[in-house]
Amino acid sequence: MNFKEMARRAESGPMMEAKDFLIKKVASNVMQLTGKYDIRWDGKTLVNLDDDLADRCWQAGRELLLSSGIYSMNSRRVIELEADEVDNALRFAPSWLVLGQGKDQVTIYHRNVEDRRLPFVFGGPFNADVSENMFVKLNEAFAQERIIDSLLFPGYLKQLDGQIIRPTSGLASRAAVLYGQWSREAVRRAGRPGMPITGHAVMGLNEIACTNEEWGLRSTDPRAMVLISELQVDDVTLTRLAYYIAYGCPIYIAFTPLIGGYGGGPEGTAIVAVASFIASVMLGGEIVHIGPQHIKFKQQTNQHSLFLASLVNQAVARNSHIIATTSHTTSARPGSEQYPYEFTALVLSCVTGGSNITGPRPAEPLGFNNVSPLMARLFAEVAHAGASMTREEAAPVVEKLYQRYKDNIDLEKTPRGKPFEELYDLESLQPDPEHRALYERVKEELKGLGIPM
Amino acid sequence: MIDKEEIFKQMREAIEAYDSEAAVKAARDAIDSGIDPLEAVEKGFAKPIRELGEAFDRMEIFLPQLMLGSDAMKAGMEVLEEAIKSKGGEIKNKGIVVIGTVEGDIHDIGKTVVGALLQANGYQVHDLGVEVPAARFIEAAGVHRADIIAMSALLSTTMLHQRDTIELLKNKGLRDKYFVIIGGAPVTPQWADEIGADGYARGAFEAVMFLDGNRGRWAG
Ligand code: B12
Numbered sequence: 001m002n003f004k005e006m007a008r009r010a011e012s013g014p015m016m017e018a019k020d021f022l023i024k025k026v027a028s029n030v031m032q033l034t035g036k037y038d039i040r041w042d043g044k045t046l047v048n049l050d051d052d053l054a055d056r057c058w059q060a061g062r063e064l065l066l067s068s069g070i071y072s073m074n075s076r077r078v079i080e081l082e083a084d085e086v087d088n089a090l091r092f093a094p095s096w097l098v099l100g101q102g103k104d105q106v107t108i109y110h111r112n113v114e115d116r117r118l119p120f121v122f123g124g125p126f127n128a129d130v131s132e133n134m135f136v137k138l139n140e141a142f143a144q145e146r147i148i149d150s151l152l153f154p155g156y157l158k159q160l161d162g163q164i165i166r167p168t169s170g171l172a173s174r175a176a177v178l179y180g181q182w183s184r185e186a187v188r189r190a191g192r193p194g195m196p197i198t199g200h201a202v203m204g205l206n207e208i209a210c211t212n213e214e215w216g217l218r219s220t221d222p223r224a225m226v227l228i229s230e231l232q233v234d235d236v237t238l239t240r241l242a243y244y245i246a247y248g249c250p251i252y253i254a255f256t257p258l259i260g261g262y263g264g265g266p267e268g269t270a271i272v273a274v275a276s277f278i279a280s281v282m283l284g285g286e287i288v289h290i291g292p293q294h295i296k297f298k299q300q301t302n303q304h305s306l307f308l309a310s311l312v313n314q315a316v317a318r319n320s321h322i323i324a325t326t327s328h329t330t331s332a333r334p335g336s337e338q339y340p341y342e343f344t345a346l347v348l349s350c351v352t353g354g355s356n357i358t359g360p361r362p363a364e365p366l367g368f369n370n371v372s373p374l375m376a377r378l379f380a381e382v383a384h385a386g387a388s389m390t391r392e393e394a395a396p397v398v399e400k401l402y403q404r405y406k407d408n409i410d411l412e413k414t415p416r417g418k419p420f421e422e423l424y425d426l427e428s429l430q431p432d433p434e435h436r437a438l439y440e441r442v443k444e445e446l447k448g449l450g451i452p453m
Numbered sequence: 454m455i456d457k458e459e460i461f462k463q464m465r466e467a468i469e470a471y472d473s474e475a476a477v478k479a480a481r482d483a484i485d486s487g488i489d490p491l492e493a494v495e496k497g498f499a500k501p502i503r504e505l506g507e508a509f510d511r512m513e514i515f516l517p518q519l520m521l522g523s524d525a526m527k528a529g530m531e532v533l534e535e536a537i538k539s540k541g542g543e544i545k546n547k548g549i550v551v552i553g554t555v556e557g558d559i560h561d562i563g564k565t566v567v568g569a570l571l572q573a574n575g576y577q578v579h580d581l582g583v584e585v586p587a588a589r590f591i592e593a594a595g596v597h598r599a600d601i602i603a604m605s606a607l608l609s610t611t612m613l614h615q616r617d618t619i620e621l622l623k624n625k626g627l628r629d630k631y632f633v634i635i636g637g638a639p640v641t642p643q644w645a646d647e648i649g650a651d652g653y654a655r656g657a658f659e660a661v662m663f664l665d666g667n668r669g670r671w672a673g
Binding site: 203 | 516520562582638
C-alpha cells in the first residue's frame with residue numbers, strides 16, 4: 001500500500017454522502033464495536049491502568065477502520081481497506097526518524113508504555129495568532145529553549161501588510177513564503193540553524209510556498225497534514241501529501257476526534273481515535289499526532305479527554321510501533337498559574353502511556369501572541385520527569401491536579417493570562433521577573449506533588 | 454373509537470428511537486384517524502424533541518442521535534404539514550434557515566450542531582455544508598425562500614467571508630430580505646456589529662434562544 005494506491009482509491013471507491021458515511025458507517029459501527037469489545041469508562045479513571053482494555057480498544061479501532069474506510073470529502077468516495085493491507089502498512093511504518101540537519105539533528109522514536117526514554121518535545125506557538133512584527137522574536141524565544149526538540153507550528157499569520165489574509169489569495173502565498181523565511185531566521189538567531197521546524201500554520205495549498213532548502217522549510221522538516229474528523233480526508237491534504245512525500249519530508253499527520261461527536265462518548269471516541277491513528281499511517285503518516293477535542297469543553301484537560309488520551313496512547317504503544325505524539329490544549333492561558341497545572345496533568349497521562357508531546361496551547365488564545373516559551377520549557381521538563389514514572393505513580397498526581405482546576409475550565413471564566421509582550425523582556429528575550437517567579441513557584445509545587453523534576 | 458393517546462405515544466417513541474420511518478407511519482396514523490394535526494405536533498413530536506436537545510446538552514446522547522432524532526421529526530412533520538396544507542391551513546414553522554460554513558473553511562461540526570438543534574426546535578433548516586461561497590448562500594436562500602442566513606466560520610481569516618456575504622447581499626439589494634446570524638469560535642459580538650450582521654450566538658443553545666427572542670424581525 002502506498003500513496004499512489006490511496007490517491008487512486010480516493011477517485012474510484014464507492015460514492016457516498018458525507019452524512020451517510022459519518023452516521024451509517026462510523027457512528028453505527030462504533031456503537032456495535034463498543035459493545036463487542038466491551039469498551040467502558042467507569043466515569044472516574046483519568047489514567048488507564050487496564051492493559052486488556054487498551055488491547056481491546058486497539059482491536060476495535062482496527063476493525064472500525066476496516067469496516068468504515070476513509071472518506072474522501074471532495075470526491076465523495078470511500079477509500080476501502082483490506083486487513084492485510086492495514087497490517088502490512090503497520091509493519092513497515094518507521095519506528096524512528098531523524099529530523100533536522102547537521103549537528104541540530106534529533107531522533108524521534110516510538111515509545112512504549114512506561115518507556116524510560118525521554119519523550120520528544122514539539123514546542124512553539126502551535127498555531128496561535130502571531131503578529132508580523134513579533135514573529136521572529138517569539139519563535140527565537142522558543143528555539144533558544146534547548147529542551148524543545150522541534151519548533152512547532154511557528155504561528156498563524158492572520159494579517160499581513162495591514163490586511164487580513166484571505167485564504168487562497170495571493171497575499172496568503174506571500175504569507176507562506178514569509179512564514180518559511182521568518183521561521184528559519186528564528187532558529188538561526190537561536191544558534192540552531194538545522195533545528196527541525198514542524199510546520200503547517202498557513203492555510204491550505206498556499207502553504208507549500210514556504211518550502212525552500214535555503215531560506216524556508218526543508219526536506220528534513222516534518223510537514224503537518226490534518227485529517228478531518230472523523231476518518232475523512234480532503235483534496236488539500238491529499239495534494240500536500242503527494243507533494244511532501246515526493247519532496248522527502250517526514251510526514252506528520254494530525255487528527256482530532258471529537259468527544260461527544262460522531263463517535264459518541266469517551267469510549268466510542270477512543271475507538272475512532274485508534275482507527276484514525278491507523279488511517280494516518282495508511283495515508284503515509286510517519287509521526288502521528290492525536291489531538292482529541294471535546295464538544296462541550298473544547299479543550300483537552302477535562303476528565304473525558306485525560307482518560308481518552310491515556311487509553312488510546314497505551315493501545316497504540318502496546319500494539320504497534322507507530323511514532324505517536326499528543327497535543328496539549330488547555331483552558332487557562334499562558335501567564336496564569338492554572339495553565340501549567342492543566343498541561344502537567346495531561347503530560348503525565350500521555351508520557352506514561354507511550355506518547356511524545358506536542359504543545360502546549362490555550363484553546364482560546366486572547367488576541368495575538370498569547371504564548372509563553374518559558375511555559376513550553378516547563379512542559380518539556382514535566383515530560384522528561386514523567387518518563388521515569390509509572391502509570392500507578394502518575395495517576396494520583398493527575399487526580400490531584402485535576403481536582404485543583406476542574407471547576408475552572410469553562411472557557412468564559414478561565415484565567416485570561418497575558419501575551420508574550422507582557423511576559424518577556426523584548427530586548428533580552430528573557431522572561432520578566434514575575435513570569436519567572438511563577439515558573440519557579442509552580443515547579444516547586446510540582447516537585448512537592450511527587451513529580452521527579 | 455381511536456386511541457389518540459396510543460398514537461401520540463407511537464409518535465414520541467419514534468423520535469426516541471431516532472426512527473424516521475416509524476415517525477412517518479405514526480404521523481399518517483394520526484391523520485388517518487382524524488386527529489387534529491396541530492394537536493399531533495404538540496403532543497406527539499414537540500416534547501420528545503425538546504428532551505432530546507436537553508439530553509444532548511447533558512452529554513447523555515451525542516451528535517448522531519441528535520441528528521437522527523431531528524431528522525425523524527422532520528420526516529414526520531412533513532406528513533402533518535401536507536395534511537394541514539390540504540385543508541387550506543398552514544403550519545407555522547418558526548422560520549426557514551439556510552446554514553453553512555463559509556468559503557475556505559472545512560470546520561463542519563459547530564454548524565451541524567447548530568443546524569440540528571434549530572431543526573429540533575421548530576425551524577426548517579437547510580444545511581449547505583462546508584466551504585460555501587457567498588453567492589451560494591444567497592442563491593440557496595432564494596431557492597428555499599429562507600428567512601435566516603446562518604454562517605459559521607472557525608478561522609480568524611475565513612471570518613472575512615461572513616463580511617463579504619453581507620456586502621454581496623447589499624450589492625444585490627437583498628440585505629433587508631434576510632435575517633443574518635453568524636457564529637464560530639473566533640466570532641465576537643463586536644465583529645457581528647462591525648460587519649452589519651443581525652446577530653451572533655456563542656453556542657447552539659444560545660442560537661436557538663437568540664432566534665426565538667427575535668421572531669418578528671423576519672417576515673416568517
Ligand atoms: C476540530 C478542529 C479541526 C478539524 C475540523 C473537523 C471537522 N469535521 O469539522 C480539522 C482537523 C479538519 C481542522 C482543520 C484546521 N484547523 Co481547526 N480546529 C478544530 C478545533 C480543535 C475544534 C472545532 C470544533 O469542531 N469544535 C466543536 C464545535 C461544537 O464547536 P464550534 O465549532 O466552536 O461551534 C460552536 C460555536 O462556535 C457556535 N457556532 C458555530 N458555528 C456557528 C454558526 C452560527 C450561525 C451560530 C449562531 C453559532 C455557531 O455553536 C457551536 C456549537 O456550540 C478548533 C479549536 C477550537 N477551540 O475551536 C480548531 C481551530 C478552529 N482550527 C484551527 C486551525 C488553524 C485549523 C487549520 C488551518 C490547521 C491547518 N493549518 O491545517 C485547518 C483549517 C482547514 C480549513 N481550510 O478549514 C485554529 C484556528 C486558529 C485561528 N487563528 O483562526 C483553531 C482555533 C485551533 C487553534 N487554536 O489553533 N480543525
